[in-house]
Amino acid sequence: MSTLLKIEFIIAEELADEAGVFIVSKVPHGWEETPIEGGRKITLYLEDHPLGMEVVKEFQARFPDGDVTYGEEEPEDWAMAWKDFFVPVNCGESFKIFPPWLSDDDDTTTKHITIEPKMAFGTGHHPTTSLCLATIGDLAKSEVILPGQTFLDLGTGSGILGIGLSMLGLTGVALDIDPLAVSCAVENAGINDVAECMELAVGSIDCLADDVEFDLVVANILSGPLIEMASDILARIKPGGSLVLSGILVDKQSDAVADAYEKRGIGQPQRFTEGEWVCLTWDNIGS
Template sequence: MKSTLLKIEFTITEDLADEVGGFLTAKVAHGWEETPLEDGLKITLYLEDHALGRSIAKEFQARFQNAGVTCVEEEPEDWAMAWKDFFNPVTCGERFTIFPPWLNGNEDNGTTHIVIEPKMAFGTGHHPTTSLCLATIGSLAGSEAIKPGNTFLDLGTGSGILGIGLAKLGLKGVGLDNDPLAIPCAVENAGINGVAGSLELAVGTIDSLGEDVLFDVIVANILSGPLIEMASDLLAHIAEGGSLVLSGILADKQSDAVAAAYAKRGIGEPQRFIEGEWVCLVWERIGA
């Protein structure tokens, strides 16, 4: 018998969007649906782990008391059909477009296609930080800050989207995630996209790497706290002339702290690419 999914819904006012986004990013590994309302936003997310979902819902209701949180169990088939209803292709800058398998090939706008099989726990590319990172990666390729043959690390790879994008640009690298359930999803997506030979995937953290392992590009789309804590470790694995791309960072509330943690280690101030309330911090050609 297939397990049911826990559907969590609540409504918020527009002025709470940044705070709620930060809360959910810290609690939920995948994205959520935002539906505009006349007086705010309706947020919908699905979780397989019912105990975790109810705990998140309870904590959310305590923090945002007027949100009207509801939890309803639904069959997996209903969730799958819901994905097909609202999963549209996502264009990320001038280089990439993300498609689900059932829509791939229906559109050709001159971009590189990344096909992602929607999964409950690992993201589909609809979150702004993913789109922002892919757009930034495309820009770096356009300026030749990253080139075919370069090596990369995708830290917190999740569904593998960023690593797949880099591999499709002709790079070879490693995707790591500390969630063992994420890696089979990323392996599946790498195979669908024909880049399994260019993207090595494993369970692990930055501490899993040997001290002498260096990369031409490191991308980490995670959270601001871990990014600050890992500043020294990440920089230790950047090859001379390499580039660093960081996201999962709220532009107004977190970007300065993250930028300062890296700038004080001698790499200067980053470029900032902003989409909505999110920012992508980029250092190019470090030490060159």
């Protein structure tokens, strides 16, 4: 079994948010942040060592006053590291995320999603994931999305959004260009007993048959691809359907993404925010 590259960044507190934005644009999964005196330590693990070294070089160039250390780590050590800091995550009023070794059977007010923390982005800890799940829960409560409808989860990562939608009674397709992410999502779908509700595959939106449409499309990816794929994404939404986009910074990216879709005739979105991140939603599209 190949070793992992463990990278630790030490960054001043006033630059920590900027560093987080930088890392989320480079690394397709979660990481650990530990408060230290005067700043934070950010720890991440990568199977792709060349990618890791490229991230190290770019980090050093962008944050010359920060410290970086790296070295090889056995996969078992990486897995144990998650257990040291993974705690349950509340995602709005509808969902709560747990790792397999924790549970809260006394909490019957939320739907529990079990996620095996691995090398795929989407444990629920990152605001873009928790915000997306919270938004989906709100849309279900307001009956914008309904049981029996179909969904496309584009950039599924660990499968967490598709799993949440399946628990709400929808069925659909979940895609990711990373085979490792899809393997992780398949495992998580099985753990949560929704494997029959989700068809998982490696690929992007262009791998779908031309005539396939969905009641709901969700995409928690980066703003650049969301803008580039605007026409392709909208072509996959049934008349009267809904769209949920996340992975978008409030100040720097939200207007550009919203405008890219508005100019294609669907108007301005509703905006749900958490910290510096925003989730954009449209409903009743094209009806």
